Amino acid sequence: MPARRTEPLMTPLVAVAHGSRDPRSAATVHALLDVVRWMRPDLDVRAAFLDLSAPRVGDVLSAVHGDGHDSAVVVPLLLGRAFHARVDVPAAVAEAERRYPRFRVHVADVLGPDPRLDRAAWRRLADTGARPDDPELGVVLAGAGSSHAPANRLVADVARRWWASTSWAGTSAAFAAAADPDVPAAIAALRARGARRFAVASWFLAPGLLPDRITALARESAADPLIAAPMADAPEVAELVLDRYAEALTAATTPHLSHAL
Template sequence: MSAPLVAVAHGSRDPRSAGTVHALMDVVRASRPDLDVRTAFLDLSAPRLGDVLAGVHQDGHDRAVVVPLLLGRAFHARVDVPAAITEAARRFPRFDVRVADVLGPDPRLDRAAWRRLVAAGAEADDPELGVVLAGAGSSHAPANRLVDDVAARWRAGTRWAGAVAAFAAAAEPDVPAALARLRAAGARRFAIGAWFLAPGLLPDRIVEQARRHVADPLIAAPMADDPEVAELVLHRYAEVAELGAPALLPQAL
């Protein structure tokens, strides 16, 4: 029997966020109806990761695979997830909990964010378009560089006036600074791409800032339940559960 897949997301006070995560996991379940798929959150939403792992154990499973629904290896991946796994190991010493890698970087995320941007009305051959790829932001610089790298690939593959990353918190540039940079590069129309899985406080902050500084920007939706995101979740699971990979130590995250 396959180990249950426990997907863990940030959590948010905004109910749209949890609803979007559940919708993503419904796509995962539809792709793998044979697999026991459960959803957990690190904070602010229920059920919490520790409670879900306890439930998996109580249901008679001796192992589980945790897949962090995180776009990079920032604080949650490096601290919160390992802490929850360590606590589960303390409570259930014979329970084998393995942790998959975070979702990013991966080309499937790039394509999912691109599709959302195109759906919002962005065109690759518009030389007057400036695109901000907006992410949460982190004090962990490599997590921010992932967003910079995606924006650079978009910039190289289009005729846009420019494409730059911006962040809602903890990193620079912010959205107003990114928009100013694009305007200086010749942009006359603007679009906001979403390096977010789900709606919530930070994506709303990004949109509010953009609308204060430019008229009628194109606004891409979060990646949410894009089929390639669901495919990526299952790929991360398979890397650990089905290919015989060893458990990741907390410090490896």
């Protein structure tokens, strides 16, 4: 077997997930990063969590610094720019740079919006047997929900694009918390449009409390709904993680135009 090419001082990729008390969530993050490593075996890829799971972001960045690296790229495993992306991730990075003044942490953009997320969620929905040519199917695209309206609009925009390209009775975004509509309201609205069968697509990366809540509400609101799994370790998501890493690294190492003139 040929030896793998390694670059010990290549800037590590630190993938930062929210974290959960549900062990399935962290296991799913690690499975996703196994796909990332398979795609880029030369790259140092590490998992970190903002809360509720270990290792925490600060501990991972300290370990990266302790291993002799002078920089890292943090890739938030977040689907939109809600509170965690705007507050928690920058705070963790600022604390690491305060502790290690010569250590630079470059923060990549969040994963969404991006067509690859649409495709990953669609693929999981298709796995349930949902067909795009079913005129009696109502599809709920369920996300976590946020007080940050643009994050919710991202989910609603995906649902609208799906409806425009199918024969479904309708689609609706729905949210587990912090935003409307919830799943029962979304299903009721789709039923009013003529839907007789229902499917719930997942705008989540990993299983956990909120996806479980979505599933329970869907089963209370409709008979035998099709329930899609989270995007999890879909190859589209792994590819997107690597692209966000590359974009951040390029931005960090490309001189500003004014410097080149």
